[in-house]
Amino acid sequence: MVSLRNHESTGQGEQPRRASAPSAADRWRALPALVRFPLAAAAAFAAVLALTFVTGPTGDLRIGSVGYYMLAIAGLQLLIGYSGQISLGHGAFMFLGAYTMALLVLHQPALPLWLNMLITVVLSCAAGVLVGAATARLHGPYLAGATLALAVGLPSVTVRFPELLGGSNGLAFSTRGAPPALAGVITNTQWQAAAVWLTTLIGLVVLATISAGRLGRRMRALRDDESAAGLAGVPVGRTKVIAFVISAGAGGLAGACQAYLLGTATPSSFTVTLSLSLLAALVLGGLGSMWGAFFGAVALVYVEVWGEDLAHALSLDSNVANNLPIVFFGVLLILVILVWPQGLHGMLRSLAGLVRRGR
Amino acid sequence: MTTTTSAPLLAAEGITVRFGGLTALDDVGLAVAPGTVVGLIGPNGAGKTTLFNVVSGIVRPQRGAVSWKGRRLQRHRPHHLADLGIARTLQGLNLFPGLSALDNVMVGADRLARGGALAMLTGLGRYHSDERRLRERAMAALEEFGAADAARAMPGTLPFGVQKRVALARAVVAEPELLLLDEPASGLSGEDIAALGEAIRSFGARMGVLLVEHHMDLVMDVCDHIVVLNFGEVIATGTPAEIQADPVVAQAYLGAAEEEGEHG
Ligand SMILES: Nc1ncnc2c1ncn2[C@@H]1O[C@H](COP(=O)(O)OP(=O)(O)OP(=O)(O)O)[C@@H](O)[C@H]1O
Ligand SMILES: [Mg+2]
Numbered sequence: 001m002v003s004l005r006n007h008e009s010t011g012q013g014e015q016p017r018r019a020s021a022p023s024a025a026d027r028w029r030a031l032p033a034l035v036r037f038p039l040a041a042a043a044a045f046a047a048v049l050a051l052t053f054v055t056g057p058t059g060d061l062r063i064g065s066v067g068y069y070m071l072a073i074a075g076l077q078l079l080i081g082y083s084g085q086i087s088l089g090h091g092a093f094m095f096l097g098a099y100t101m102a103l104l105v106l107h108q109p110a111l112p113l114w115l116n117m118l119i120t121v122v123l124s125c126a127a128g129v130l131v132g133a134a135t136a137r138l139h140g141p142y143l144a145g146a147t148l149a150l151a152v153g154l155p156s157v158t159v160r161f162p163e164l165l166g167g168s169n170g171l172a173f174s175t176r177g178a179p180p181a182l183a184g185v186i187t188n189t190q191w192q193a194a195a196v197w198l199t200t201l202i203g204l205v206v207l208a209t210i211s212a213g214r215l216g217r218r219m220r221a222l223r224d225d226e227s228a229a230g231l232a233g234v235p236v237g238r239t240k241v242i243a244f245v246i247s248a249g250a251g252g253l254a255g256a257c258q259a260y261l262l263g264t265a266t267p268s269s270f271t272v273t274l275s276l277s278l279l280a281a282l283v284l285g286g287l288g289s290m291w292g293a294f295f296g297a298v299a300l301v302y303v304e305v306w307g308e309d310l311a312h313a314l315s316l317d318s319n320v321a322n323n324l325p326i327v328f329f330g331v332l333l334i335l336v337i338l339v340w341p342q343g344l345h346g347m348l349r350s351l352a353g354l355v356r357r358g359r
Numbered sequence: 360m361t362t363t364t365s366a367p368l369l370a371a372e373g374i375t376v377r378f379g380g381l382t383a384l385d386d387v388g389l390a391v392a393p394g395t396v397v398g399l400i401g402p403n404g405a406g407k408t409t410l411f412n413v414v415s416g417i418v419r420p421q422r423g424a425v426s427w428k429g430r431r432l433q434r435h436r437p438h439h440l441a442d443l444g445i446a447r448t449l450q451g452l453n454l455f456p457g458l459s460a461l462d463n464v465m466v467g468a469d470r471l472a473r474g475g476a477l478a479m480l481t482g483l484g485r486y487h488s489d490e491r492r493l494r495e496r497a498m499a500a501l502e503e504f505g506a507a508d509a510a511r512a513m514p515g516t517l518p519f520g521v522q523k524r525v526a527l528a529r530a531v532v533a534e535p536e537l538l539l540l541d542e543p544a545s546g547l548s549g550e551d552i553a554a555l556g557e558a559i560r561s562f563g564a565r566m567g568v569l570l571v572e573h574h575m576d577l578v579m580d581v582c583d584h585i586v587v588l589n590f591g592e593v594i595a596t597g598t599p600a601e602i603q604a605d606p607v608v609a610q611a612y613l614g615a616a617e618e619e620g621e622h623g
Binding site: 032033034037206209210213214215217218220221223224225227228229230231232233234235236288 | 415417436437438440441442446447449453454455456457458462463465466467469470472474479480481482483486487489490493529533
């Protein structure tokens with residue numbers, strides 16, 4: 001196998017090979033994506049599963065929430081961080097995914113969970129094709145505006161079709177928990193968190209594979225310079241739509257995971273605030289790297305938790321308490337971005353750099 | 360035409376482009392044969408870049424036709440050029456600032472990949488071998504232009520001359536049959552220009568080159584044939600020696616210089 005390091009040493013031409021043997025990191029990076037990303041995902045899954053053995057039901061729920069938010073944010077990362085298109089309406093795809101999952105569980109209870117997830121992905125990708133093709137000619141703020149309108153408008157269909165979609169109360173349902181064979185080994189909430197994370201990690205493997213390969217490079221190229229990308233052979237319009245469709249699929253799957261985890265799908269969970277929170281979490285986590293999605297999702301879930309705890313401890317009245325997490329998040333976002341424009345991912349990287357230089 | 364007898368790779372005939380009231384190109388024709396370097400020169404605003412844009416499918420001419428290997432190009436779009444075998448550098452640098460030099464060149468190499476959409480989306484099939492192939496080819500192209508050391512660097516951190524070389528590597532890495540160069544020497548120092556001249560002559564052996572350039576020494580040095588534009592019209596064609604001796608050309612450049620002198 002030819003590693004990057006080997007290329008460099010040939011690039012140095014006549015210089016003797018002074019450089020040491022490829023480091024572990026280089027060798028890891030030279031592995032095929034098909035090996036590298038699934039291995040990383042398996043390790044992450046083991047870690048999350050282990051974590052659920054020390055947390056209670058509430059902790060499991062939060063861990064699961066980090067999972068589906070991470071999936072949604074990673075999809076947004078591909079769209080915004082890689083292809084440079086801004087969507088303010090990704091909550092709309094989560095909405096679609098959540099209601100698809102709810103309707104499937106309620107009306108087709110025999111279907112297995114994985115099939116429901118698959119159906120959701122197909123449907124949200126189809127919706128992504130429609131929206132992506134319709135907005136393909138829109139740039140920057142116009143695309144942002146169009147997607148924002150979608151996020152504002154879509155949840156109101158629940159009120160238009162109250163029999164089917166449950167109106168403003170939404171749909172509630174119960175899902176099968178851990179299989180009987182595992183009773184006593186893992187709890188239902190553990191099982192649910194694990195299912196969400198498995199789905200999330202499979203989605204992330206796909207997203208990471210795409211972004212590390214030709215398609216991701218094409219997206220980054222057109223993000224940086226559309227005309228130069230076109231002249232280099234990148235089909236600009238098509239690549240943009242593909243990015244939109246993939247991120248819609250990720251958003252839909254994330255919504256399905258949310259519905260599965262919470263056992264409900266309500267319009268109030270999918271307001272514009274959700275879409276904006278996803279975007280803010282992405283920026284906070286760091287644009288341009290899939291790690292940013294992880295940090296963003298952790299911040300999104302736990303800042304809210306800490307905000308609520310704090311409001312509780314100070315026994316603030318509900319008006320203040322409800323808004324405290326958002327204020328928290330906003331302050332954190334501003335502080336981090338002021339110092340590290342690359343977000344939490346950039347912060348950790350520069351800290352790691354400091355440590356390495358200090359040694 | 361000059362020495363070659365083979366049919367032209369690229370032929371433009373009767374190209375007319377108007378932007379509102381301004382006639383940017385008026386009945387312009389030129390041809391590039393395989394293995395030749397054709398120079399396209401003329402004062403600022405003569406219409407050189409516009410002609411490149413017509414060939415690239417960015418600007419549609421009001422009249423006239425572009426043909427590639429004898430077939431007329433009708434509704435072609437910029438991203439079709441690479442597959443046709445035409446590469447173009449832009450008048451600016453136009454590197455992708457967020458991609459390493461190597462990745463920049465790998466974008467140019469993309470058409471050498473053998474895998475399809477499924478491989479790109481799933482990591483299956485040719486995904487990994489394509490990545491390896493593109494990286495190897497891109498690295499080789501960077502080496503050819505003496506920019507291999509810059510492979511991992513971001514374009515913004517590189518000296519201007521190296522950035523230009525990366526841009527050239529990106530244009531030729533996929534081995535086009537025709538290379539359109541828009542002012543490749545602008546901003547380069549004398550030494551870099553000499554290296555560029557050598558590079559262009561070496562391209563000339565492998566592919567047809569259409570060169571837009573203000574740097575006359577370079578043009579006279581590397582071109583087999585020259586077309587001179589002024590105010591959108593072809594005012595002279597010929598070998599470098601013929602062009603240098605042509606009073607009409609001198610007049611056009613002199614006129615442009617005087618005008619600039621009056622305004623500046
Ligand atoms: N898209 C456009 N819309 C309107 N006018 C244009 C457009 N593109 C070019 N022009 C005009 O057409 C004329 C020819 O421009 P062009 O860029 O082709 O010149 P050029 O020969 O490349 O000049 P330079 O040497 O300065 O690059 C100029 O007067 C220019 O202002
Ligand atoms: Mg020009």
